[in-house]
Amino acid sequence: MTTESMPASTPGAEVPAPEESGPEEAKSAGALARARKRRSVARFWREYRSHRGGLWGLAGLILIALIALCAPVLTGANAQSVTEAPGGALESPSAEFPLGTDQFGRSVLALLIWGARVSLTVGLLAAFLCVAIGTVVGIVAGHFRGWYSTVLMRVTDWFLVMPTLVLAIALATVMDRSLWTVIIAIGVTTWPTTARLVRAQTLAVESRPYIERARALGGGHGHIMLRHVLPNVMPLVLAQTTLVISSAILTEATLAFLGLGDPTITSWGGMLQDAREAGAVSAGDWWYLAPPGIAIALVALAFTLCGRAIETVLNPKLGVAR
Amino acid sequence: MSTTSIRKTPLLEVRDLTVTYAGGARAVRGVNLEVDAGRKLGIAGESGCGKSTLALALLRLLPAGTKVTGEILLNGEDVLAMKWGQVRAVRWAGASIVFQGAMHSLNAVHRIGDQIAEPIVLHRKTTQAAARKRAGELLEQVGLPAARADAYPHELSGGQRQRVMIAMALACDPGLIIADEPTTALDVMIQAQILRLIEQLVSEQDLGLIMISHDLAVLSDTCDRLAVMYAGRVVEQGPAAEVYERAHHPYSKALSGAFPRIGDPASRFAPRGLPGDPPDPSALPAGCTFHPRCTVALDSCTTQDPELRVAGPGREAACVLVGPDGVSAPQGAEEARSTS
Amino acid sequence: GVPLGAAPQQAQAADSGKTLTVAVAQSIDSLSPFLAQKLLSTSVSRLMYDFLTNYDPKDNHAVPGLATKWEPSADKLTWTYTIRSNSKWSDGEQATAEDAAWTFNKMMTDEAAAQANGSFVTNFKKVTAPSPTQLVIELKEPQATMAALDVPIVPKHVWEKVKDFSKFNNDKDFPVVGNGPFVLSDYKVDQYVKLKANKDFWRGKPKFDELVFKTYKDQDAAVAALRKGEVSFVAGSPALTPAQAASLKGDANIKVNEGPGRRFFALATNPGAQTKDGKKFGNGNEALLDQKVRQALFLSIDRKTIIDKVFQGHAVEGQGYIPPRFSEYAWQPSSGQSLAYDPAKAGKLLDQAGYALKDGKRVGKDGKALDLRILCHATDPNDKAIGKYLKEWWGKLGVGLKVECLDDVSVPWYAGEYDLAFDGWSVNPDPDFVLGIHTCAALPLKAKASAATDNFICDKKYDELYKKQLAEYDTTKRADLVGQMQSWLYDSGYMSVIAYPNAVEAYRTDQIKSITTMPEAAGNIYGQDGYWSWWSAVPADSDGASGDSDSGSSSTGIVIGIVVAVVVLAGGGFLLSRRRRTTADERE
Amino acid sequence: MTADSTPALVKQADAEGPAPAGSPAVRGPRARNTQAYLKYVAAKIFGAAVSLFAVLVTSFFLFRLIPSDPVKQMTGGRPVSAEQLDSLRRQLGLDQPMWQQFTSYVGDALTGDFGTSFQYHAPVVDKITEALPATLLLTGTAYVLYSALGIWLGTRTAWRNGSKSDRFNTALALTLYSVPSFWLGLLLIIVFAVGVGPIPGMFPTGGLESGNESGFAYVLDVAHHMVLPVITLVAVGYAQTLLVMRSSLLDEMGSDYLTTARAKGLRDDTVRRKHAVPNAMLPTFTLMFVNLGHVVAGQILVETVFSWPGLGGLFYQGLSVPDLPLVQALFFVFATAVILANTLADLLYPLLDPRVGR
Amino acid sequence: MTSTTTDLLSARDLRVSFPGRHGAGQARAVDGVDLDIRPGEIVALVGESGCGKTTLARSLLGLVPPTGGQVTFDGKPLDYGSRALKAYRKRVQLVLQDPSGSLNPRHTVYDAVAEGLRIHRYGGDEREAVTNALSRAGLRPPERFFLRYPHELSGGQRQRVVIAGALVLEPELIVADEPVASLDASVRGEILALLLRLRDELGLSALVVTHDLGLAWNIADRVAVMYLGRIVETGDVEQILTAPQHPYTQALLSVLPEAEGEPVVLTGEPPDPSKVPSGCRFHLRCQVLASGEAERAGVADACRTKDLPVLAGGGETQVACHWASAAAVARP
Numbered sequence A: 001m002t003t004e005s006m007p008a009s010t011p012g013a014e015v016p017a018p019e020e021s022g023p024e025e026a027k028s029a030g031a032l033a034r035a036r037k038r039r040s041v042a043r044f045w046r047e048y049r050s051h052r053g054g055l056w057g058l059a060g061l062i063l064i065a066l067i068a069l070c071a072p073v074l075t076g077a078n079a080q081s082v083t084e085a086p087g088g089a090l091e092s093p094s095a096e097f098p099l100g101t102d103q104f105g106r107s108v109l110a111l112l113i114w115g116a117r118v119s120l121t122v123g124l125l126a127a128f129l130c131v132a133i134g135t136v137v138g139i140v141a142g143h144f145r146g147w148y149s150t151v152l153m154r155v156t157d158w159f160l161v162m163p164t165l166v167l168a169i170a171l172a173t174v175m176d177r178s179l180w181t182v183i184i185a186i187g188v189t190t191w192p193t194t195a196r197l198v199r200a201q202t203l204a205v206e207s208r209p210y211i212e213r214a215r216a217l218g219g220g221h222g223h224i225m226l227r228h229v230l231p232n233v234m235p236l237v238l239a240q241t242t243l244v245i246s247s248a249i250l251t252e253a254t255l256a257f258l259g260l261g262d263p264t265i266t267s268w269g270g271m272l273q274d275a276r277e278a279g280a281v282s283a284g285d286w287w288y289l290a291p292p293g294i295a296i297a298l299v300a301l302a303f304t305l306c307g308r309a310i311e312t313v314l315n316p317k318l319g320v321a322r
Numbered sequence B: 001m002s003t004t005s006i007r008k009t010p011l012l013e014v015r016d017l018t019v020t021y022a023g024g025a026r027a028v029r030g031v032n033l034e035v036d037a038g039r040k041l042g043i044a045g046e047s048g049c050g051k052s053t054l055a056l057a058l059l060r061l062l063p064a065g066t067k068v069t070g071e072i073l074l075n076g077e078d079v080l081a082m083k084w085g086q087v088r089a090v091r092w093a094g095a096s097i098v099f100q101g102a103m104h105s106l107n108a109v110h111r112i113g114d115q116i117a118e119p120i121v122l123h124r125k126t127t128q129a130a131a132r133k134r135a136g137e138l139l140e141q142v143g144l145p146a147a148r149a150d151a152y153p154h155e156l157s158g159g160q161r162q163r164v165m166i167a168m169a170l171a172c173d174p175g176l177i178i179a180d181e182p183t184t185a186l187d188v189m190i191q192a193q194i195l196r197l198i199e200q201l202v203s204e205q206d207l208g209l210i211m212i213s214h215d216l217a218v219l220s221d222t223c224d225r226l227a228v229m230y231a232g233r234v235v236e237q238g239p240a241a242e243v244y245e246r247a248h249h250p251y252s253k254a255l256s257g258a259f260p261r262i263g264d265p266a267s268r269f270a271p272r273g274l275p276g277d278p279p280d281p282s283a284l285p286a287g288c289t290f291h292p293r294c295t296v297a298l299d300s301c302t303t304q305d306p307e308l309r310v311a312g313p314g315r316e317a318a319c320v321l322v323g324p325d326g327v328s329a330p331q332g333a334e335e336a337r338s339t340s
Numbered sequence C: 001g002v003p004l005g006a007a008p009q010q011a012q013a014a015d016s017g018k019t020l021t022v023a024v025a026q027s028i029d030s031l032s033p034f035l036a037q038k039l040l041s042t043s044v045s046r047l048m049y050d051f052l053t054n055y056d057p058k059d060n061h062a063v064p065g066l067a068t069k070w071e072p073s074a075d076k077l078t079w080t081y082t083i084r085s086n087s088k089w090s091d092g093e094q095a096t097a098e099d100a101a102w103t104f105n106k107m108m109t110d111e112a113a114a115q116a117n118g119s120f121v122t123n124f125k126k127v128t129a130p131s132p133t134q135l136v137i138e139l140k141e142p143q144a145t146m147a148a149l150d151v152p153i154v155p156k157h158v159w160e161k162v163k164d165f166s167k168f169n170n171d172k173d174f175p176v177v178g179n180g181p182f183v184l185s186d187y188k189v190d191q192y193v194k195l196k197a198n199k200d201f202w203r204g205k206p207k208f209d210e211l212v213f214k215t216y217k218d219q220d221a222a223v224a225a226l227r228k229g230e231v232s233f234v235a236g237s238p239a240l241t242p243a244q245a246a247s248l249k250g251d252a253n254i255k256v257n258e259g260p261g262r263r264f265f266a267l268a269t270n271p272g273a274q275t276k277d278g279k280k281f282g283n284g285n286e287a288l289l290d291q292k293v294r295q296a297l298f299l300s301i302d303r304k305t306i307i308d309k310v311f312q313g314h315a316v317e318g319q320g321y322i323p324p325r326f327s328e329y330a331w332q333p334s335s336g337q338s339l340a341y342d343p344a345k346a347g348k349l350l351d352q353a354g355y356a357l358k359d360g361k362r363v364g365k366d367g368k369a370l371d372l373r374i375l376c377h378a379t380d381p382n383d384k385a386i387g388k389y390l391k392e393w394w395g396k397l398g399v400g401l402k403v404e405c406l407d408d409v410s411v412p413w414y415a416g417e418y419d420l421a422f423d424g425w426s427v428n429p430d431p432d433f434v435l436g437i438h439t440c441a442a443l444p445l446k447a448k449a450s451a452a453t454d455n456f457i458c459d460k461k462y463d464e465l466y467k468k469q470l471a472e473y474d475t476t477k478r479a480d481l482v483g484q485m486q487s488w489l490y491d492s493g494y495m496s497v498i499a500y501p502n503a504v505e506a507y508r509t510d511q512i513k514s515i516t517t518m519p520e521a522a523g524n525i526y527g528q529d530g531y532w533s534w535w536s537a538v539p540a541d542s543d544g545a546s547g548d549s550d551s552g553s554s555s556t557g558i559v560i561g562i563v564v565a566v567v568v569l570a571g572g573g574f575l576l577s578r579r580r581r582t583t584a585d586e587r588e
Numbered sequence D: 001m002t003a004d005s006t007p008a009l010v011k012q013a014d015a016e017g018p019a020p021a022g023s024p025a026v027r028g029p030r031a032r033n034t035q036a037y038l039k040y041v042a043a044k045i046f047g048a049a050v051s052l053f054a055v056l057v058t059s060f061f062l063f064r065l066i067p068s069d070p071v072k073q074m075t076g077g078r079p080v081s082a083e084q085l086d087s088l089r090r091q092l093g094l095d096q097p098m099w100q101q102f103t104s105y106v107g108d109a110l111t112g113d114f115g116t117s118f119q120y121h122a123p124v125v126d127k128i129t130e131a132l133p134a135t136l137l138l139t140g141t142a143y144v145l146y147s148a149l150g151i152w153l154g155t156r157t158a159w160r161n162g163s164k165s166d167r168f169n170t171a172l173a174l175t176l177y178s179v180p181s182f183w184l185g186l187l188l189i190i191v192f193a194v195g196v197g198p199i200p201g202m203f204p205t206g207g208l209e210s211g212n213e214s215g216f217a218y219v220l221d222v223a224h225h226m227v228l229p230v231i232t233l234v235a236v237g238y239a240q241t242l243l244v245m246r247s248s249l250l251d252e253m254g255s256d257y258l259t260t261a262r263a264k265g266l267r268d269d270t271v272r273r274k275h276a277v278p279n280a281m282l283p284t285f286t287l288m289f290v291n292l293g294h295v296v297a298g299q300i301l302v303e304t305v306f307s308w309p310g311l312g313g314l315f316y317q318g319l320s321v322p323d324l325p326l327v328q329a330l331f332f333v334f335a336t337a338v339i340l341a342n343t344l345a346d347l348l349y350p351l352l353d354p355r356v357g358r
Numbered sequence E: 001m002t003s004t005t006t007d008l009l010s011a012r013d014l015r016v017s018f019p020g021r022h023g024a025g026q027a028r029a030v031d032g033v034d035l036d037i038r039p040g041e042i043v044a045l046v047g048e049s050g051c052g053k054t055t056l057a058r059s060l061l062g063l064v065p066p067t068g069g070q071v072t073f074d075g076k077p078l079d080y081g082s083r084a085l086k087a088y089r090k091r092v093q094l095v096l097q098d099p100s101g102s103l104n105p106r107h108t109v110y111d112a113v114a115e116g117l118r119i120h121r122y123g124g125d126e127r128e129a130v131t132n133a134l135s136r137a138g139l140r141p142p143e144r145f146f147l148r149y150p151h152e153l154s155g156g157q158r159q160r161v162v163i164a165g166a167l168v169l170e171p172e173l174i175v176a177d178e179p180v181a182s183l184d185a186s187v188r189g190e191i192l193a194l195l196l197r198l199r200d201e202l203g204l205s206a207l208v209v210t211h212d213l214g215l216a217w218n219i220a221d222r223v224a225v226m227y228l229g230r231i232v233e234t235g236d237v238e239q240i241l242t243a244p245q246h247p248y249t250q251a252l253l254s255v256l257p258e259a260e261g262e263p264v265v266l267t268g269e270p271p272d273p274s275k276v277p278s279g280c281r282f283h284l285r286c287q288v289l290a291s292g293e294a295e296r297a298g299v300a301d302a303c304r305t306k307d308l309p310v311l312a313g314g315g316e317t318q319v320a321c322h323w324a325s326a327a328a329v330a331r332p
Ligand SMILES: Nc1ncnc2c1ncn2[C@@H]1O[C@H](COP(=O)(O)OP(=O)(O)OP(=O)(O)O)[C@@H](O)[C@H]1O
Pocket: A011, B021, B022, B023, B025, B027, B045, B046, B047, B048, B049, B050, B051, B052, B053, B054, B063, B100, B214, B280, B281
């Protein structure tokens, strides 16, 4: 059970001395709340900072995101053009092409940079989809008793017993080839895990006395789910999101590798597939084969590291030594 | 262990024990205690004052990184100076602990019989079967049928679990039992059952007992002597009933006043408490740690931290207002100054 | 890679003789010749059972197989085959005309037996075997393809016992009775097919004693296996990639064989999908009904770049419909006819057709921009690659293109819901089938129903030519007719053949000394029309072979494995003991 | 307690014991109370049966959605006439109305008959039983290895939380976990099967056997072929177990019962082995059973890369046609395996952890 | 009783049962309770663990639907429609045992206190209302606490926040379920004093659920002793706690540390509401019956077999005990 205390009290860390007084008191409640929010973000950050892995992950992510955003600047808008490819087929690395060229003579480095956009987009959107569905279903299933909760959980269970990759492959086959297909296939197949986690957390939260208190205050279902359950499952959801992103990126690569991606778009998985189709494995063209794989691994690792760090910060119990 | 030797050296003697947690929290600050065999010492104090820390320190059970100084002489041997092997040998066989919250102190996935038998096998080097038989006997001793040895902790009620903890503590016939809030969170009736059981066992087996609780009333009823702790210090010590009835230290006073005596019209519609918040062990106030909440604090209290001083026969208190004759020094501030 | 010096594979398999191992990508769908559809399965059938005729490896003309002679009657409706008397089934029985007649009759009468090769007998009226050496086939209509009946003839006495042809896979009782150059001796799903040389094969015993088709789902794994000598031959699927070929060329003991392929790679436009009775359906872009537009599109395809970049030279620029490999029927456009790369001309054609250039987009009279879709096979890398080029070239022309890649394009295709499509067929020595798919008769009966048609072409002139060539038993005359048909197809602009991809394959010269390609001069090896390659393959001297034998590598592996295990165990034990010691000292 | 199929690192919260005291969720189950247990078993089995049926229905409709024409795909590229296509369609039963196909599918499936594979012309059940052993051998071996490795390392790292070896092991596991398995497989093939530089190609590039061994040599040969795919699977797979084990053990670390155990004078490793690990095992068990369910689904990617003749490859192959009876049955088998594993887990939990079950 | 109009809240023959677990019968947690609370009155409900105190309190607030009987508030029977309940819950507030658990760790003190206002769409100045409630609850200056999170407060402060959250809606009745059980003895008194003061200042009524008889002595006007789903003795605090008549009440009082005389420690575990014994529900553990005194009084049979009536909820002292009734009859 995770995350009961967002503003985690840290034994030893500086006492969260509420030094609000004087000028702050004069401010409106809204401003105060904002200041408070800022301070808890700052505290979060302070604790996050102490996780070296998380910092590495975050740094990596920022770097990759920047690179992805700046792709047109870094590589020129024509980097993906086959007719205007600057190099020969499968050239090995050189000063001009630091990572060599692909079979069309395009710079692998440039493609890698462009591919980051797709991989990140897919990862983020699929994770968002997954987490959004999972959170809603989880909270609703955890909050309500009775048959609809049972039905929801049955549906979730049903999705859970589907081997994810198999279902994703089937879905990707059913729909037409596009980025959205991949996103939906990933989102639709991975949400049940989130739903289960969220439901478990919801159940835990719902058993807390403050829920009883809210009900006794006259709070309805919506109030309890939105004001109490949601904020309490959010940290879990946040951590889960980062983890889902990394697995979504891997799944995207997998689908692309199986030839189920959108072939008109350059993604890392697609690059691997292209490399394989081009025979780069046999030819030993490591510069074509290695970078997409490493890129996938790095991004997935970065997200995983961030996710774990967030998880640890939000769930102080995990971090404590005996 | 001959009776004569016990007379000479106390069963447990704690000298100037200080515990500092890795985070810098000074949870125990220079505590001196003594327990003789067959005697019962109560330690009272509000939440966070370091009672459990003290108990854990006795068997060196504190987490790694915690600094412990002073001496803990168990049967004359300093636990803090022992090698780990020796410490392990002393644990449970020399002194055992009944923890606060039996639900979490029992391992949920093992049968209680096995959990009781475990230290027997370990320390008495008996066979498993013999240990299990002994576990059954112990359960009967605490009023549970031996057949319950097959139960898992969650199948027992809170009171039953606490009995199991007690049976377990008795497993290796230790000289000393430390009971850390053995009845908190229990119902009045169950609490009475457990206390009676402990008392009975201690007197039957001539054990030393340290009982920790925040319920001064219970302690005064059960124990011979009472030590009141505040912010890691013992602030008052003495015969249990006396400390409860006529506390010297303002904190002990407030604490004992918090327990209403039914039938006493003075407490009818007049609940009494202690204003203010307990101190933070990692940022203790200067001077007497109690002075921010003390109704009779003097100016000097903000700077001067009084040591325990004799306050009557067998009694000690750490307050500038306490005189050696046991009577509280006069309440007036001027007079207090003049005496000091 | 440096193969670990070890005993060569052949030496190890000395008792069973020389083995030729072929890495294949496909798995077997069925070993029953009545069911087998996949290339590997039909190739194995070819090796197990003799056909009536075979194709000459030099020029594809029909040569004797089980039949030594075949003659049409004067009315062209009755064919008489003389069956050879020196072909024996591997169980000792004589192969006779009766077997052949039974085989054909079975296919004509049992739907289940017609699954794979039913199309060969649709025009048959009656098949009889008046004598053991004489087979008579009566036709409903004249048919020029009677020397190209690619139907395995099975032993009647064995197959008579089969009850349900749709479920009998011929893969239970080994060795399987046959009369081809090899006898099927073992089969493991998705792993291998083993065939033993047929000592009594009438044309002579194959030089290798055993032929194994081993499945490698991953082409790179297959190439690696070739490098290591685990296999002697790698058939590309469909071809080795340029990069693989290039890297294999560097290996001393490996020969990369490149021959003209039997496939053409083309673009097809949707000429307006319609049923046999002329009902239009589908949603093909109207603009493509204009020949000028189609030609403009084809004019702006730089085939040379595609050959250079996509195929990296491992293909021949496309022209006529029939690949040049089939020299008898291949055709080339005249210089005036040819639609060579000429983007300027293409632009002009579009202007003429009423698609003016506006802001870089071609806009029709109705004000709509010219945006097209192209169906692509998601599994075909070439489709995807060429799609990229087309998108850019046509983009420059002002035509938008969306490449829609699907695993199975047949659904939108048969629904007529496409504008353009990547098209391609493997062509048989006899061109009848690939020509027939453009006739009106091939159109579907109902909208969206699947049919034999390739892309809904229906033209009277073409149909007449088709009928004529089918009834023309004179090869040269027939070839001329076929040429005319191709010319018509070329001009119509309904199709544009872009390339004939080469067959690129590789084998170990230290295991295979020589092997017959087809065409014999610079041809391919795997998937020939006939059994020439495997039948003719000559093993290299066993001493010269330096293949890494399996037993050799496995023993190396075992030794290494043991060493690794010991190291791991020792290390683990050390760590464990150290851990015990450290924990003992630490607090508890 | 049901499956979790994505590699979520967050440990499955619902594997934990019941909610805190005072809530209606607290229950004092008597798992050993046979009658209650039987009731629990019956409920779980009923749930599993419902899921199975749902999967059966899904398996039918899911693949009918594929916009593809099996008949056309099967005969792709060969000379076939329209009549022949129709005849094929008739033989495969594809000309019947959907509901009729559905009822006969469900009816047959309930009797264990999943029909005949379109492309292999053999009973689907036969095809599956042919390929199943290979999958079980490969993924089963990998499963045992990575579970054991994950639990061992997870325990070690958690117990020495923050130590150098913890940091190293966790980082390594996370890195490997982030690596796409197919990519790792390809690299291993290049390095250890083909050979790079001084490294000889010492393992086969793919397949399950060389095809010319028998007896003990055959066993060794298969083992030799398994090395690389197993390494791939283990490398990619053990992190999950490790992380779950690690975090659930860390959760237990501060627990009072461990202090009790230590107070009894137990050695550190005894405390860990006898007290901490059994309590922390439940989430790991959940994961292990989930993974167990997925053993059957094989590893499509690794099977593809290493040409392993298993179910994953069969499924992928079948999907491209689509060979409806085959993919339907395989999908059903995959999901069934997960359901069975989950049910098994559900049935075992009360025995593993007395707190669970009702 | 006589005039229901004077009662703010009253329960009539209230029953709550839960479906039995593990095949056990229904758990009759509350099994026929009459209880009245008058305006400005503090009633203590005491009893052993598991006797149904919390369940009774929750059912009074409509948090568990009763399976029988009726709750009347301000003369009107409780309507369980969601809108009516919401209106009801504006006037009756709940304070729970565990202040740490009653506060959402992610809400600031301000949010926690303002929650009720927001739920009921308070029209006035929210900030002012919160400020008032906090200072009334003894958290002064209130602004200082606005933005603290629960974990930054001590236990006593948290309970004050919970009470402030209840006060902010200006309720007429507070139901406090073991409001100080989880607090230190030293803090306890402060909170109880607060409750008393609120009663004096605002005329608030309160039902305080507790197993601590000292608490009842400290603040309550009236006490009701509950055993196994029933109230077995009720009446004026002074009377009940100094001269208990029911053997159960006697036993409860005797085990208090400062009690004189030999403690009567009832054996066994708390009784099981799914197995309510016939006759007097206490007879299995009754020390009077066990000692034979009931036999002497000639009520032993009745104790074992004869059900006792539900005690009226009003103010007079009553006891549900055959032996005590017999003694009372014998005495006058
Ligand atoms: N592991 C730890 N690390 C740091 N500080 C700790 C740790 N354990 C306890 N403390 C602090 O030490 C102080 C004393 O704690 P301890 O548990 O001994 O109190 P206690 O008197 O037993 O309280 P309670 O009555 O609540 O059990 C507290 O302020 C607590 O916050």
